[in-house]
Amino acid sequence: MLASILASGLAAGAVYALVGITYNTMFSTSRVMSFTTGQLAMLGGVLGSLFTLKLGLGVMAGLVLTLIGCALIGIVTEFVAVRPVLKSLDQHLYVLSTLALALMIQQVAAIKWGTEPQPFPRLIGLGSGVWDEKFWLPVAACAITIAGLEYLYRRTLVGRAFLAISEDNFAARALGLPERNLRVASYALAGIIGGIAGFSGGELLLAFFANGALLNFYGFVPVALGGLGNNRGAIVGGLALGLFQQAANFLVGGIFSSVAVFTLFIVVLLAAPQGLFGVSTARRV
Amino acid sequence: MAISRRDVLLGSAGALGATSFSFPMPALADSEPIKIGCLAAMTGPSSAPTLGFNRGVAFAVDAINAAGGVKGRKIEIVMRDTQGDPSKAVNATQEMISQVKVHGIWGPLNSGEALATTPIMGRAKMPNIHPCVVETLIDPAKYPNAFRMAPSNSQWDDAVRNYCLNILKAKKIAVIGDTTGYGVTALGASVAAFKKDGAEVVYQANIDATQPDVSPDMLRARNAGAEAIVVWSVTTGMDARMFNTRATMGWDVPFVGHPSMSSGEIAGLVEKPENWKKVYAIGYKSCSYDASGKLPAKSEELVARLTRAKIALSDTLLWWIAGGIDAVELFAKAVEISGSTDGPGIIAYLNSLDKYPGYFGDYTFTPTQHNGYPTDEVVMSEASTAKNGTFALAPGYS
Numbered sequence: 001m002l003a004s005i006l007a008s009g010l011a012a013g014a015v016y017a018l019v020g021i022t023y024n025t026m027f028s029t030s031r032v033m034s035f036t037t038g039q040l041a042m043l044g045g046v047l048g049s050l051f052t053l054k055l056g057l058g059v060m061a062g063l064v065l066t067l068i069g070c071a072l073i074g075i076v077t078e079f080v081a082v083r084p085v086l087k088s089l090d091q092h093l094y095v096l097s098t099l100a101l102a103l104m105i106q107q108v109a110a111i112k113w114g115t116e117p118q119p120f121p122r123l124i125g126l127g128s129g130v131w132d133e134k135f136w137l138p139v140a141a142c143a144i145t146i147a148g149l150e151y152l153y154r155r156t157l158v159g160r161a162f163l164a165i166s167e168d169n170f171a172a173r174a175l176g177l178p179e180r181n182l183r184v185a186s187y188a189l190a191g192i193i194g195g196i197a198g199f200s201g202g203e204l205l206l207a208f209f210a211n212g213a214l215l216n217f218y219g220f221v222p223v224a225l226g227g228l229g230n231n232r233g234a235i236v237g238g239l240a241l242g243l244f245q246q247a248a249n250f251l252v253g254g255i256f257s258s259v260a261v262f263t264l265f266i267v268v269l270l271a272a273p274q275g276l277f278g279v280s281t282a283r284r285v
Numbered sequence: 286m287a288i289s290r291r292d293v294l295l296g297s298a299g300a301l302g303a304t305s306f307s308f309p310m311p312a313l314a315d316s317e318p319i320k321i322g323c324l325a326a327m328t329g330p331s332s333a334p335t336l337g338f339n340r341g342v343a344f345a346v347d348a349i350n351a352a353g354g355v356k357g358r359k360i361e362i363v364m365r366d367t368q369g370d371p372s373k374a375v376n377a378t379q380e381m382i383s384q385v386k387v388h389g390i391w392g393p394l395n396s397g398e399a400l401a402t403t404p405i406m407g408r409a410k411m412p413n414i415h416p417c418v419v420e421t422l423i424d425p426a427k428y429p430n431a432f433r434m435a436p437s438n439s440q441w442d443d444a445v446r447n448y449c450l451n452i453l454k455a456k457k458i459a460v461i462g463d464t465t466g467y468g469v470t471a472l473g474a475s476v477a478a479f480k481k482d483g484a485e486v487v488y489q490a491n492i493d494a495t496q497p498d499v500s501p502d503m504l505r506a507r508n509a510g511a512e513a514i515v516v517w518s519v520t521t522g523m524d525a526r527m528f529n530t531r532a533t534m535g536w537d538v539p540f541v542g543h544p545s546m547s548s549g550e551i552a553g554l555v556e557k558p559e560n561w562k563k564v565y566a567i568g569y570k571s572c573s574y575d576a577s578g579k580l581p582a583k584s585e586e587l588v589a590r591l592t593r594a595k596i597a598l599s600d601t602l603l604w605w606i607a608g609g610i611d612a613v614e615l616f617a618k619a620v621e622i623s624g625s626t627d628g629p630g631i632i633a634y635l636n637s638l639d640k641y642p643g644y645f646g647d648y649t650f651t652p653t654q655h656n657g658y659p660t661d662e663v664v665m666s667e668a669s670t671a672k673n674g675t676f677a678l679a680p681g682y683s
């Protein structure tokens with residue numbers, strides 16, 4: 001039982017963590033929590049299955065095309081649902097615009113792809129039981145993504161520009177950074193990370209249009225637990241969420257496990273409103 | 286003889302009078318087509334059954350009209366695409382009743398829409414035949430116009446319970462549903478009925494259809510000693526996950542339950558084809574083939590007719606097509622026997638049916654019983670044996 005909790009919990013947790021990082025990547029350059037995040041991960045599974053299984057392309061070609069597709073959806077999100085409402089960020093109109101786009105994506109997926117879960121192919125064909133690739137693949141994808149992001153943010157000029165905008169948008173623009181282009185790039189990057197979450201977790205979650213809403217929800221929990229904009233917090237929060245959820249599944253059953261997860265979520269937020277790894281910001285009084 | 290203007294006027298008036306009174310015109314109602322409204326989700330997520338039903342409807346209408354219609358009156362189908370949306374179904378129903386003035390309505394074809402349209406049709410006393418499973422849709426006191434020509438959910442439940450207790454001889458049952466309204470309701474009713482029949486329900490759970498790992502529930506069911514798992518879920522993903530988990534656990538417990546377990550999509554979702562064995566989904570005698578691969582004689586005849594008419598069977602279910610044919614033929618027969626398209630006449634005819642031989646089943650309606658499908662026609666099928674919209678009869682039936 002313990003092995004099953006660890007395998008399944010870490011796998012689901014890695015997917016939640018990647019979705020959390022997707023939230024953070026979009027948030028860092030726009031201060032917008034986009035509801036299209038879960039749909040990007042859903043599309044990672046659906047497009048992955050479409051390219052590799054239905055169209056018969058190879059795994060690598062399928063992965064690349066899936067990530068391109070998700071990146072494009074990320075860019076569309078920026079143009080359609082984020083840019084028009086950025087001027088009135090304090091009115092939180094992005095809630096409505098990103099939610100509307102997310103629902104559109106979900107409905108189109110339901111109509112074009114179908115409302116039943118579709119199979120996702122075995123990508124490598126390695127492992128069985130608790131060592132099956134469907135369990136370790138999301139964890140590996142999460143680790144590689146984190147390493148890639150660390151490299152991007154610490155070693156490349158573009159990554160540092162992202163950080164600059166994330167730290168102080170106005171100062172970054174004053175220094176001549178192309179804020180708008182960088183924001184578009186960050187949404188494309190978020191699309192890619194969301195696509196990786198869905199593609200690597202495809203064997204576990206299947207190619208299912210309803211995964212978007214689920215991942216929107218469970219992907220937000222690690223962001224809130226770990227602190228808004230904090231990727232390390234999202235990873236720890238995501239993995240902890242996956243393990244706790246799976247343990248609750250074993251101990252109290254499916255429906256009650258969701259209750260347990262959200263009870264814990266509320267308790268943590270009551271104790272640390274800024275998240276476990278977040279830093280409370282100074283307030284001008 | 287000179288013809289005066291007065292003579293011409295008198296003559297004209299006489300001629301007009303003669304045409305008006307001496308030679309009666311046939312009543313318009315005797316020649317106008319019989320209009321059957323069809324509320325069908327032709328597009329959208331729940332369109333699969335509709336596509337099958339519509340093939341049967343079109344087949345029956347073509348056959349009746351080609352044979353001269355009903356007492357010389359052609360049948361005209363007034364089709365509206367509801368897209369599976371109850372609000373669109375309501376609008377279409379009102380249009381059919383007040384503007385198109387149809388003589389009867391077939392559908393809606395799913396319970397969600399029917400829950401919204403049934404009271405409207407009831408108020409208009411519109412003859413209505415539908416195949417939806419929700420119990421409350423049929424109430425002859427409230428809706429004397431509504432007739433169900435497919436099994437209700439409790440008839441499905443009866444058939445599943447009969448198979449588990451009397452054929453599989455299982456006494457310890459696990460009942461699993463999904464977390465939809467349907468899954469929760471069906472699970473509750475099933476558990477209560479099993480307990481009433483003296484079976485021990487050793488495990489019950491509702492599982493979220495998106496839950497990626499169902500091994501916790503399967504382990505608990507096994508530890509509780511379940512001898513059969515009854516499934517009430519419309520989600521093929523959840524079904525397939527349970528089949529795969531059963532195989533991983535090395536457990537050979539049978540699954541019995543909802544027809545979704547026989548959906549063709551499961552073939553792609555199970556890790557190995559053998560994971561789909563020992564799964565028995567609800568089916569119908571008329572659409573089940575025996576060990577020699579033969580359907581009942583009447584169904585064989587229907588398949589032959591459909592094949593001659595080049596109606597595709599491989600991507601749908603035979604009962605959907607047969608149900609569509611039966612619905613149209615019931616309306617046609619009602620008009621023929623009652624002699625008119627008046628609603629009360631059609632309803633009175635339907636209320637008088639005793640084992641009316643349809644292709645899908647033999648229907649019986651009375652003024653107080655509008656669930657027309659016989660429960661003993663509901664059987665279990667081997668879920669993985671789909672062949673031209675039919676399934677192999679599950680083991681144990683004589």
